[in-house]
Amino acid sequence: MTRSPADVSGWDVARLEAALHETVDAEVRFDAGSRGAYATDGSNYRQVPVGVVVPRSVEAGAQAVQVCARFGVPVLSRGGGTSLAGQSTNTAVVIDWSKYCHGLVRVDPDARTCVVEPGIVLDELNRRLADHRLQFGPKPSTHSHCALGGMIGNNSCGASAQAYGKTVDNVRRLEVLTYDGARMWVGPTSQAERARIAAEGGRRAELYDGLDRIVTEYLADIRRGYPKIPRRVSGYNLDSLLPESGFDVARALVGSEGTLVTVLHAELDLVPVPAYQSLLVLGYDDICSAADDVTHLLEHCNPGQLEALDGRMAQLMREEGAYLESLDALPEGDSWLMLQFGGDSQEEVDEQAHALLRAVGRTEKDATVAFSDDPEREQRMLRAREAGLGVTARPPDDRETWEGWEDSxxxxxxxxxxxxxxxxxxxxxxxxxxxxxGHFGQGCVHTRIPFGLRTAEGVADFRRFLERAADLVASYGGSLSGEHGDGQSRGELLTRMFGERLVTAFGELKALFDPDNRMNPGKIVHPNPVDGQLRLGPAWHPATPATHFGFPDDDHSFNRAVMRCVGIGNCRGHSGGVMCPSYRATMEEEHSTRGRARLLFEMLDGHADSAVKDGWRSTEVHDALDLCLACKGCKSDCPTGVDMATLKAEFLSHHYEGRLRPAAHYSMGWLPVWARLSRLAPGLLNSALHAPGLARAGKRLAGVAEARSAPVFAEQSFLQWWQARGLDEPDPADPHTVVVWPDTFSTYFHPSIAVSAVRVLEDAGFRVAVPAKPVCCGLTWISTGQLPLARKVLHRTLDVLRPYLEAGTPIIGLEPSCTAVFRSDAPELMPADQDVQRLAGQVRTFAEHLVHHAPEGWQPPRLARQATVQTHCHQHAVMKFDADRELMRRAHLDAEILDEGCCGLAGNFGFERGHHEVSMAVAEQGVLPAVRGAAPDSLVLADGFSCRTQIEQGGTGRRALHLAEVLALGLDGTLPAEHPERLARRPDQPSRAARWATTTAAVVSATAAAAAVGRTVVRALRRA
Incomplete structure (x- = not known):
């Protein structure tokens, strides 16, 4: 009797791992962390893999399959891992093709074809094809991170399938490997070619003979049993083997979800990139009325896309404050159809839209009509539709919604x-x-349903609903799946759609290619139950740990915060936005936001086979989080708002509770204390920090990367400058009073920023106040997970700020990361503290205050300059950048706002030992090349201390300025007309020559002063 693939007890896993290490050129990982990161995909299901293999070449991947076959262990091919039906999770050896096997092997522009490796991402393929003005036609919403191998496995579609068809319609040939070692190119096969294959004999001949037998035996069933609709993805593509279909073996294997063969290469058909496009949006009273109109519209036009979204999604977007620009671009209505047209001229595409309007009796002036041939506006409107999965996955009403019937x-x-x-x-x-x-032009409906997957009753209802829904869609001549495939979600239901005869044929096809059931078992054929192997389920009993953060947006539950991740995978994107910089540098699943969330889920230990067993002390989770930059990009860029920076801080707090921490947590985590102590002798301290021998030893002691240069402490801090002015304290209740927040970075390192902000705010008519006692937002303690100390620091800060909080005085933040603490981290850390809530409402960015609250008539100086601008990640995630854009516009700055991701330094991350290589890899992927490429006479702006430091230390030859500095220079008329890179040193910093001139004396003096400094440190520690 064949042993069940889920029974791992009979496999010699240790010998398998050793054999893979020995014979395969790959990263072979059988550790708990890797297995946990790959335990699930975008579906409701979870199966811990046997191990993970990341082949360095296609040949190595083929060898890995052969080694697994020697041991009889199942194999699962995986790319982006975004499958929504459970295809990408299994008790098997997972082969992840995405890290190395992403080549574009060749392109034939004349034939409009290309050959690719399975791990290439769709957007990257289309980027490489751009010079030929060609693209791969199907474009699912996951186009930024879905791999072509996965698209072939799932027979992906997307909105553009209206024009170009499904993936199956665009595959010419495949190179495939069977579990038992047969490797071949397959495609359309003529009678003569089949005769030649038969004459050659061997396994290939056996396969083709078996295919011929299946088609012959089930010919009538295949012709009658497949619904004649544009979006049938369910079942194996036996219809591609019909004589009238050219006996196309490649297309028969598309959509087989890795259950039959391993795809090694694919030859694809390509289509021209439309030269021009336009978008027509029509409003309707409800989604059913919109659906009724689809056929009528298609009688009069042939759009490239015909998409729909309903009022419920628009409501969710408004409640979440997401995609509001997209909603603003839509016409009146409670549901909408979006039709996109393409052509060789703008006149042609415009006329297609206007002809349709005439045919249906509408005009562009109707309130229910919106027309655009502006690409930027089109993308805004289409983003509302593409956002569907993320918006509906975690509604603001705290319901959990799930896949299962999401693509009929x-x-x-x-x-x-x-x-x-x-x-x-x-x-x-x-x-x-x-x-x-969904894709209404092809009858495909997307939804997510609030199944109760935590209780036995809810799971029973889940099963009953799926059975009823399957019968319903079959009664309409439809398909269980119109895009996402069967996997485990629908495999058990296929008989209700196809009948017993065709499902038997599917089983025979599976037995022909994979007689031992070792290729992604339990999917499509002999499927696991739809209510089996659930990620949750009534047997899920996770830990419910007490936490420091309140997680107010997640029902005050760490578990729910972790479960925000539903596997969409946007964190695996390669460009644009901020998320996820460490993944972009390493291409490792466990270094993506999703991979880390998966490991945190495993850490909750809700399953008997949980991969992570040590809870907060887990080294697997720690190692995955170690390369998280805590940039907060995921908080805004993740469609479900996973905030990995907060989850990391929470984890670190518990992980190191009662234990010695890494040196960097004491050196950089306590930076505000050391910065305050620098006032004893800043010049001597700078010299000591840059003396070759002493600096090297100090970095080792402090846990700082040797390649990093220590930032230079200012000779005069902002607070010293402020106190030297000797001005009277303004009345907090005066409507013109503002508090300039003296953050550590703008106070002790770059005080010219705070001085400049004061200069500009006073020019705008405000009276500036600065706290007289030391204050801190607690950022460095938060980022290193020293949360009880962070809370204590915040309590002291609130005491100092209380007069301003009670008076409602605006508090102006200059350092984005500190401002973000007050807006986001502090309210989550102290959710019941009313002063924290007041502070969150009163803190503003420099630009927000000047744009929205400056006296009428005030204008910033007219700068008339070009500027390359790097947005700080925390500002991108929490405060946004709209006010900064507007302020720069008013100052006549021609600003190029970089969309190059994180700078890579990210607070203490890039300074910590062991992080420098990743930090620089992140920077070199976008920010540093962009700054190097900036025009010599343009300004480089970066409000974040980390961003400025990375630009300075990244070999750009440029020094970035804060927007406040630029405006102040403009007010004073001292902004250079050209070559601003000559502003290589801020006035508040000593020159390199001055620092080095006193190095020897500094070392001696620093030694002599050690005792005094030590006493001061002890006092500071006691106070903290």
Whole structure:
């Protein structure tokens, strides 16, 4: 009897791992951390893999399959891992093709074809094809991170399938490998070619003979049993083996979800990139009415896309404050259809839209019509539709929604009636008001449903609903899946759609290619139950740890905060936005936001086979989080708002509780204390920090990367400058009073920024106050997970700020990371503290205050300059950058706002020993090349201390300025007309020559002063 693939007890895993290490050129990982990171995908299911293999070449991947076959261990190929039906999770050896096997092997522009390796990401492929004005046609919403191998495995589609068809329609040939070692190129096969294959004999001949037998035996069933609709993805593509389909073995294998073969290379058909596009959006009273109109519209036009979204999704976007620009661009209505047209001229695409309007009796002036041939505006409107999965995954009402019935498809002409019946089914099961949207031009409906997957009753309802829904869609001549495939979500239901005969044929196809059931077992054929191997389920019993952060947006639950990640995978994108810099540098799943969230989920130990067993002390979770830059990019860029920086801080606090911490936690985590102590002898301290021998020893002691240069302490701090002015303290209740927040960085390192801010604010008519006693936001303690200390620091700061908080005085933040603490981290750390809530509401960025609250008539100086601008990650994530854009516009700065991701320094991260290589790799992927490429006479702006430091130390030859500095220079008329890189040293910093001239004396003096400094440190520690 064949042993169940899920039974790992009979496998010699240790010998398998050793054999893979010995014979395969790959990263072989059987550790708990790697297995935990790959335990699930974007679905409801979870299966801990046997191990993970990351091949360095396609040949190595093929060898890995052969080694697994020797040991009889199942194999699962994986790319982006975003599958929504459970295809990418299994008790198997996972082969991750995405890190190394992403080559574009060749392109034939004349034939419009290319050959690719399975790990290449769709957007990257299309970027490499851009010079040829060609692209791969299908474009799912995961295009920034989905791999072509996964698209082939799932038969992916996307919005553009309206014009270009599914992946199966765009695959010419495949090079495949069977589990038992047969390797071949397959594609359309003529009678003569099949005769030649038969004459050669061997395994290939056996496969083709078996395929011929299956098609012959089930010919009538195949012709009758496959619904004739544009979005049938369910089942194996036996219809591609019909004589009229050219006996196309490649297309028969597309959509087989890794259950039949391993794809090694693919030859793809390409399509021209449309030279011009336009977008027409039509508003309707409800989504069913919109669906009713689809066939009528298609009678009069042939759009490249025909998409839909409903009022429920728009409501969720408004409640979440997301994609508001997209919503603002939509016309009146409670549901919308979006039609995109493409062509060789703007006149052509515009006329297609206007002709349709004439045909349906509407005009561009109607309130329910929006037309655009502006690419930027089109993208804004389409982003609302692309955002569907993320927006509906975690609604603000705290319901959890899940896949399971998220991509059914019916004939477009029956779509409206199907939606009405589907809504009735929702009501029957009390699944209140799920959003309905999708690719309506092809009858494909997306939704996420609030299944109760935590209780036995909820899981039973989940199963009953799926069975009823399967019968419903079959009654409409539709498909269980119109895009995402069957996997485990729908494999058990295929008989309801295809009948027993065709499902038997699927089983015979599986047995032909994979007789021992070792290729991604339990999916499509002999499937695991739809309610089995659930990620949650009634047997899930996670720990419920007490935490320092309150997690107010997650029902005050660390578990729910971790479970924000539903596996969408945007954190695996290669460009644009901020998330996730460490993944972009390492291409490692466990260094993505999703991978870290998976390990934190495993850490909760809710399953008997949890990969992570040590809770807060877990080295696997620690190692995954170690390369998290805590940039907070995921807080804004993740569609479900995972905040890994906060989760990391929480973890570090517990991980090191009662234990010695890394040296960097004491050196950089306590930076505000050391900065305050620098006032004893800043010049001597700078000399000591840069004396070759002493600096090297100091870095080792402090846990600082040797390649880093210590920032220079200012000779005069901002507070010393402020006190020297001797001005009277303004009345906190005066409406013109503002508090300039004296953050550590703008006070002790770059005080010219704070001085400049005072100069500009006073020019705008404000009276500036600065706290008289030492204050701190606690950022460095938060980022190193010293949360009890951070809370203590914040309490003291609130005591100092209380008069301003009670008077409602605006507090102006200059350092984005500190401002973000007050807006985000502090309210989460102290959610019940009313002063913290007041502070969060009163703190403003420099630009926000000047743009929204400056007296009427005030204008910033007219600078008339170009500027290259790096946005700090925390500002991108928490405060946003709209006010800064507007202030720069008013100052006549021609600003190029970089979309190059994180600078890579990210507070203490880039300074810590062991992080320098990743830090620089992140910077070299975008920020540093962009700054080097900036025009010599342009300004370089970066409000964040980390960003400025990275630009300075990254070999750019440029020194970045804060926006406040630039405006102050403009007010004073001292902004150089050209070559601003000559502003190589701030006035508050000593020259290199001055620092080095006193090095020897400094070392002697520093030694003599050690005792006095030590006493001061002890006192500071006691106070903290």
């Amino acid at each position: 498809a019916v004939p477009p002409e029956r779509l409206g009636d199907y939606l009405r019946d589907l809504k009735k089914l929702f009501e029957e099961f009390d699944y209140d008001h799920p959003s309905l949207y």
